[in-house]
Amino acid sequence: MTEDSPGAQPQTSSGADAPEIDRSIYRYVLRYTLRGQLFLLLLTVLTMPLVYISLDIPKRIINQAIGGVDMPDQILGFGVDQVSYLLALSVAFLLVVVISGALKFYLNVYKGVLGERMLRRFRFDLYTRILRFPSAHIRRTTPAEIIPMITAETEPLGGLIGDAIAAPAFQGALLLTYLSFIFQQDLWLGLASIALYPPQMYLIPKLQAKVNALAKTRVQTVRLLAGHIGETVQGATDIHANDSGRFERAKTSNQLGRIFDIREELYRRKFFIKFLNNILAQVTPFFFFSIGGYLVIQGDVSLGALVAVLAAYKDIGPPWKELLKFYQVFEDTRVKYEQVAKQFEPENMIKASILEDQEVVESLKGTLTASNVSYGEDENSQTVSGASFSLPLDTHVAVVGGAGSGKSHLAGLAARVLWPTAGRLSINDLDWSEVPEAVPGRRVAWVGSSAHIFSGTISHNLYYGLMNSPQNLDPKTEDKAEQRRLREALASGNSTDSAAMPWLDLAAGNLSDERALLEKAIKVLAVVQLDEDGYRFGLGMHATFSDQDGMRARFLKAREQIRAKGLEFVAFDPDIYNVNITVAENILFGNPDDPAFYPDRLPSNPLVTQLLRDAGLFDDFLAMGHKVAATMVEIFSGVSADSELFEQFSLVSSDDLVVLERILRDTTDAAVSDLAQLQEADQEILRALVYRLAPARHRLGIIDESVQQRLLKVRGMLRDELGSDNDSVNFLDAQAFNPGLNIESNVLFGAMPFGKPAVRETICREIDEAITAAGLREYVIELGLTADVGNAGGRLSSIQRQKLVIARALMKDPDLLVVDEALGPLDFNARSQIIKNVCEFMNGRGVLWVLETPALAREFEDVIVMGSGRILEQGKSEALEQQDGPFKALLTN
Incomplete structure (x- = not known):
């Protein structure tokens, strides 16, 4: 359902030349959707005969097919009796209802698409105008004010734009169709049906004007509140530093109170309009029952006609209410549109021509x-x-x-x-x-x-x-998804450029290819003394490569140089327990690819649990976990929840302490028989504490030499159980590059010791020398450039x-x-x-x-x-x- 013909090839546009925004919402809508609005009107006109027919057929069924009066002898050359005529009219009624419903479905979907296109255009136009704001205006405007204008405040426009002409035309046509049917039955009944419309048409606009003024004030007040909230977020530190939270809360309360007062008055006035409409709408049936009943008694109107009139009037109510509702929604939306458009027209805006695209820009000289x-x-x-x-x-x-x-x-x-x-x-x-x-x-x-x-x-x-x-695809591309994207972008007045395509203009930087781009980036980083930072970022990154340049061999060469420096005490060795990593990491001795083997999920992993049982560690883990829990509660008792100690110790959080205290209260001692009475979930919590222990970091004396040897046994059993070539864990191998480790850990093939800054500094220096000697420094910096800022x-x-x-x-x-x-x-x-x-x-x-x-x-x-x-x-x-x-x-x- 687009306005473009299927065979048309999309043009291209960057959207920088978006025209001025009209102050009148109707002018803005008609400028871009006149063709679509006319099509909606055509659809509306096509539905009206069907609506009229759907009203006339029930009358014929009652008077002719059931009453047997004025029944035709044949239809389309086929003879009919009373029953066959009744069935024919019933089938015709069903057919009309289905066709009418299908047309309404298509009309509603088309209206939705038309409205969303216009909403997309309007938001894009507003965004483009932000780029034209003078710097002085930008400094006076907060993001908290601008963002809701483009997002929340424009949202109602989508529904209104699709209905701008179609809704009043459709509902008005329905209303006229029903009224013409009633007038055809009887003039006085027709006059009775419209008797109260003039008072409503006079009173409602006057009442709505007050509602509009309140709506405008509400929009302005909400923006002030948004600005205040944004200021609070940005200045939170200063608010705390000056103990001015009470004052800021008072300001917020006053603004919320003002919004409440406005909305309360809005509700009173809006629902009074609704009340007035409902009262007036219920008066008309009085005329039908009284005047219509009298006319039936006098024989001037048939009972079938009166029933049809009553059915028609029942259907008059919804379109009339929809017209009144549209008027109210339109007025409310018009106020929002005008308020938003006004905010995006500051003085001294940058000319639109300044933002026009220019493919070739010559160097400046002179x-x-x-x-x-x-x-x-x-x-x-x-x-x-x-x-x-x-x-x-x-x-x-x-x-x-x-x-x-x-x-x-x-x-x-x-x-x-x-x-x-x-x-x-x-x-x-x-x-x-x-x-x-x-x-x-x-x-x-x-x-x-x-x-x-x-x-x-x-x-x-x-x-x-x-x-x-932008390196956009050819507008004549055969890619259906790309064609649709281009068509919809053009239909909405948006940029046809694809943000997903490459955008780098290498020629502008005097660069021949991406390799030259990287070399220049490293050079520029050195100029501003940021190359060392980029290198450090790269050490913490993970890498995967096709090894076309022998990267794996170079990393293994750097690793061998580290080993030659006598750093075996931090190295990963399948036969040695590494005290610088956690119990979970020691058991895995690799990097998990299967989420079930993530370190924090090992306590619930069935295979690991069974291996602990086989090694006689399952019950011991429960007792050790209880001991860790008691120690943690003792250490952190009285420590504030936001204390840095929790992060430094990296074993429990303040929330964990509450759970651990409850578990400790449920156990009288640390005997395994007593702990086994705990619920399974609580037992798992205690065992999970043991998985997090790193002896060199936590120094609790729980993972002693005996436990370490048994954990090495579990490590070997896990490797045997899974096999060296498996999809669950990528086991560490001194002769292989492991993508699960970051660059630093891959070169060191070990873990940095805790609490030994001098040793760590020495190790870092050796890693740097090994990476440089292997010709990997530039590659590490390249990885560092992929770090998220x-x-x-x-x-x-x-x-x-x-x-x-x-x-x-x-x-x-x-x-x-x-x-x-x-x-x-x-x-x-x-x-x-x-x-x-x-x-x-x-x-x-x-x-x-x-x-x-x-x-x-x-x-x-x-x-x-x-x-x-x-x-x-x-x-x-x-x-x-x-x-x-x-x-x-x-x-x-």
Whole structure:
């Protein structure tokens, strides 16, 4: 059910050129769905004769087939008697009902599809407009306000859009059909049926206007509450630090109270309208029974006609109520639509033409020139005032100044993330404010003081600046699913680009292939001193490979080098119990592929349970678990539930303690005979504690030498039972690379010792040397790039986030790099070294760097000194340092 002809080949669109949103919901609907609405009207017209026929046939059945009056002698040339005529009319009635129902089914589905397409278009248009918001408006708007507008507040539009014309047309046509049938039976009955419509049509719009005003106020109040909740989430730490929770709760309570008052008034007014409709609707049957009964008695109307009229009036109620309901829903939705559309039309929006796609972007050469440029986020303040400068795109310039000097906004103007409110920025006479976003987006790199990290991997963020060349499938593809995706995207006015396809524009980064991309990524990470972090991330990753490059042999070579260093005491050995890993891991001595063999599920694994019985450990595990439980309750008694001790000990949680205390109360002593009386679930809980024990970490003295030897026996029995080649456990093998172990554990083929930091440091150093000697360091960094950064980079430190953003900028090979105090979290020496590295990387290309520390300006050729929004001084850094002036004053202070 699409508006496109099946044979039509889809065109393509990125959706960046979405037109303005109409303030009128009907204009917006008709602009995009006129063809579909007309088709719905056609379907509606086709159903009306069937509705009329469905009303007329029962009358004929009563008067003619059953009453025997005016019955035809034949139908379609076939003779009929009273019974056959009754059967023919009954079959005809059933057939009409089925056809009418099928048409209604198709009509409803089509309405749903039409509505969802428009809802998809509207949400996409709103999202596209977010990308056009001026930065000042973005700073004043919270995500908690914007997100519900695009998601929750637009949801009712889907149902309304499909019904915008079809519902009133269909219900109105039904109503007219029923009324025409009634008028055909008798004029007075017809007049009686519509007598109360005029009062309703006059009163309801006036009452609804009050409801609309309340609905508008409710929407605005809910948005204020959403903003307050978002602010609470972001400022939770400060709320706790200032003990202001009571005040914030009071604010929330007041806002909720305001919403309650509005909704209470809404309910009163909405249900009064419903009450009025119901009362008026029940008055009309009085006229039918009184006037209609009188007419039947007088012989002016047949009983069959009156019954048909009553049946028709019974059917009049639903369409009339649906029309009134549609009017109320439409008015409520119209208010929401207008409120949402208004919020997405801030002043000074970025022109839609700026966002238009540009396939080829030439390198920038020449000079960035500012002529009397000013910038302010409101009429009363200007953070940049009358700034003029020239920046050749092969020089490196530092921008310094105190707080409020306007230096950050000057950098934003140069990078075109801000637009001047006065003056002109240009590159070789090309107006910098008018060029498509593709030009600064691909040829200029911007790094702010708190740049955003996107959810995903390190590589996704590192290559993000190159993701502007979608490798879409041919629009003429024979893939049915892809054809449908393209058609629906076009029908909904969405982007036809597929996010699942490759997007990297290697040519933009002067790269020949993905190998060159990786080499450049490693180089850039080294420039910003993030390569070591990437390497550490890689050590914790798991790897699978086809071994085309002999990777397994190289890893085994690194492992042998570690063994040669005398680190057998941490190594995995099938004949030695490893005290640095848990009992469960020692029993498995491998990595489980079958969930039934996951360490936390071993206590309930039937095979492992039987092996423990065979080794005489099953009852001992119960007694040992009881001892562990008693020790844990004793150690953690009185410790707060959020204490870090639980995580450090990594054996029980605060919730576990409650269960363990109950189990201990149920047992008088630790005798196996007494413990065996516990429920099976409680016994399993106690045994599970033993599975979690790591002797070197927990040091409880429970897993002694004797127990370790018996556990080694269980290990061997498990290997014999499953066999070396099985689908349940991938057993550890010193001569094989194990994908279940991370890189570090594969090279070490052992477990890091607990509580010995000096030994751990030595082992890490040996691992690093072995990996480097085997030529695996680059591969490990490549794996590190696949590490997940968490939501907004939450798994990275602030230093790592800023370094990653600078690396992302350098990956574009920009003609101009603009940095705004991006090294704030680093110390002076680290900042200095990264600046040197970046400037060397950007040799021959432009750099504009807003510095946190004026002394770092010595690393740059030229300096711009800002103060109170104006350029106070500019020139060569060495010359400015020698003369008395603002720059020298900054250095001195």
